[in-house]
Amino acid sequence: MNSISLSIDEIRNLLSQIPDPEIPVITIADLGILREISIQDNTCIISITPTYSGCPAMKMIEDEIIKKFRENGVENVKINMVYHPAWTTDWINDEAKEKLRIYGIAPPEKSTVNKSSLMSETKEIACPQCRSKNTEMISQFGSTACKALYRCKDCKEAFDYFKCI
Amino acid sequence: MTTQEALFNYCLRLADNHLILGHRLSELCSKGPVLEEDIACTNISLDLIGQANALLQYAASIENNGRNEDDLAFLRHERHFYNSLLSEQPNRDFAFTMVKQFLIDAFNYYLFDELKKSKDLTISALTTKGHKEITYHLRHSSTWIDRLGLGTDESNLRTQNAINELWRFTDDMFVMDEVDKMLITDGIATDLNIIKTKWQNTVNGAFEKANLKIPEKVWMQYGSKQGKHTEHLGFLLAEMQHLHRAYPGVKW
Ligand SMILES: [Zn+2]
Numbered sequence: 148m149n150s151i152s153l154s155i156d157e158i159r160n161l162l163s164q165i166p167d168p169e170i171p172v173i174t175i176a177d178l179g180i181l182r183e184i185s186i187q188d189n190t191c192i193i194s195i196t197p198t199y200s201g202c203p204a205m206k207m208i209e210d211e212i213i214k215k216f217r218e219n220g221v222e223n224v225k226i227n228m229v230y231h232p233a234w235t236t237d238w239i240n241d242e243a244k245e246k247l248r249i250y251g252i253a254p255p256e257k258s259t260v261n262k263s264s265l266m267s268e269t270k271e272i273a274c275p276q277c278r279s280k281n282t283e284m285i286s287q288f289g290s291t292a293c294k295a296l297y298r299c300k301d302c303k304e305a306f307d308y309f310k311c312i
Numbered sequence: 313m314t315t316q317e318a319l320f321n322y323c324l325r326l327a328d329n330h331l332i333l334g335h336r337l338s339e340l341c342s343k344g345p346v347l348e349e350d351i352a353c354t355n356i357s358l359d360l361i362g363q364a365n366a367l368l369q370y371a372a373s374i375e376n377n378g379r380n381e382d383d384l385a386f387l388r389h390e391r392h393f394y395n396s397l398l399s400e401q402p403n404r405d406f407a408f409t410m411v412k413q414f415l416i417d418a419f420n421y422y423l424f425d426e427l428k429k430s431k432d433l434t435i436s437a438l439t440t441k442g443h444k445e446i447t448y449h450l451r452h453s454s455t456w457i458d459r460l461g462l463g464t465d466e467s468n469l470r471t472q473n474a475i476n477e478l479w480r481f482t483d484d485m486f487v488m489d490e491v492d493k494m495l496i497t498d499g500i501a502t503d504l505n506i507i508k509t510k511w512q513n514t515v516n517g518a519f520e521k522a523n524l525k526i527p528e529k530v531w532m533q534y535g536s537k538q539g540k541h542t543e544h545l546g547f548l549l550a551e552m553q554h555l556h557r558a559y560p561g562v563k564w
Contacts, residue, residue, distance in 0.1 A: 201362025231437035
């Protein structure tokens with residue numbers, strides 16, 4: 148029997164409020180970082196997966212999860228880092244994609260990291276400000292590994308594009 | 313040698329390639345030729361060090377002897393590192409940095425693609441994830457091979473010089489020994505001859521397109537899989553390991 152006062156659903160609701168440290172308009176649940184919640188031997192086991200292998204936000208997310216539990220009187224928490232299945236931008240739901248766009252980040256198109264697109268990015272990326280597709284890539288890597296830097300040739304704004312992976 | 317020992321060694325090879333190349337790229341932080349490249353190189357560095365971290369964690373769990381990933385990264389000596397000779401070469405000019413990066417990105421791209429099928433589930437998971445990131449790395453460095461090769465006479469010359477100097481370290485990446493043989497039999501590791509054919513096709517194609525030539529009659533250098541390195545690795549480790557050795561157990 149476990150003495151943790153929260154149900155799995157309550158825990159899920161609680162952790163779903165934690166914003167991504169780098170993109171605070173979406174949560175770790177929106178991004179698909181939060182994978183699994185279970186209770187074993189009076190301990191909450193939370194499985195999370197990194198977006199990118201070197202994502203520096205993971206440590207902060209772990210700390211936020213532990214803090215959230217502590218605020219609700221739960222001390223026995225174990226964080227489990229999982230790598231399978233590998234994180235994909237396909238896990239970001241439509242609602243979260245719209246939040247990204249409003250925030251000024253062009254949301255990811257459907258995942259196309261495959262051999263046919265190895266040497267070039269052929270997709271048309273819409274400007275998150277004016278929605279024009281008359282845009283060009285400035286750099287494959289933007290402010291973080293998960294984003295590329297684009298420029299809109301109509302409204303002249305530079306913007307981040309959340310790369311599909 | 314037991315399978316466990318072979319697997320430990322194999323994980324170190326994969327991890328060290330990434331760790332050392334990642335460290336080299338991190339040297340460009342705040343020193344990139346333009347702001348966008350500074351950011352790109354450090355982001356790629358972060359991917360590589362992140363992948364190395366997970367691989368070293370796995371290596372430590374296989375060894376099961378009280379060492380963790382930090383001990384493996386910061387407390388091993390030069391002769392116990394198994395990264396390729398190519399990965400430890402200094403950055404020098406940007407053409408040199410990108411030629412080195414391209415040759416290794418193409419190697420990693422095909423190696424990790426094969427290792428997705430590994431019967432070792434952790435290696436399969438880590439390489440499946442890593443391969444997605446490496447795809448972007450290869451796209452970045454191959455774009456630069458094109459731009460530098462087809463740019464000005466000066467950029468073509470410097471890129472060609474880099475290829476001429478670095479080519480002697482390329483065969484070292486494909487050396488196989490009893491570690492590989494043992495793990496290939498178990499369906500864990502990949503036959504590097506298969507990787508070499510794919511790698512050669514990609515490299516030949518990219519260089520030909522960019523008006524660059526592979527040098528002939530090069531005296532190849534070997535040794536990384538026995539922990540025998542060029543003089544550059546020792547200096548790199550001195551810098552990379554300094555903090556951890558000077559302040560054992562230090563935390564941010
Ligand atoms: Zn626009």
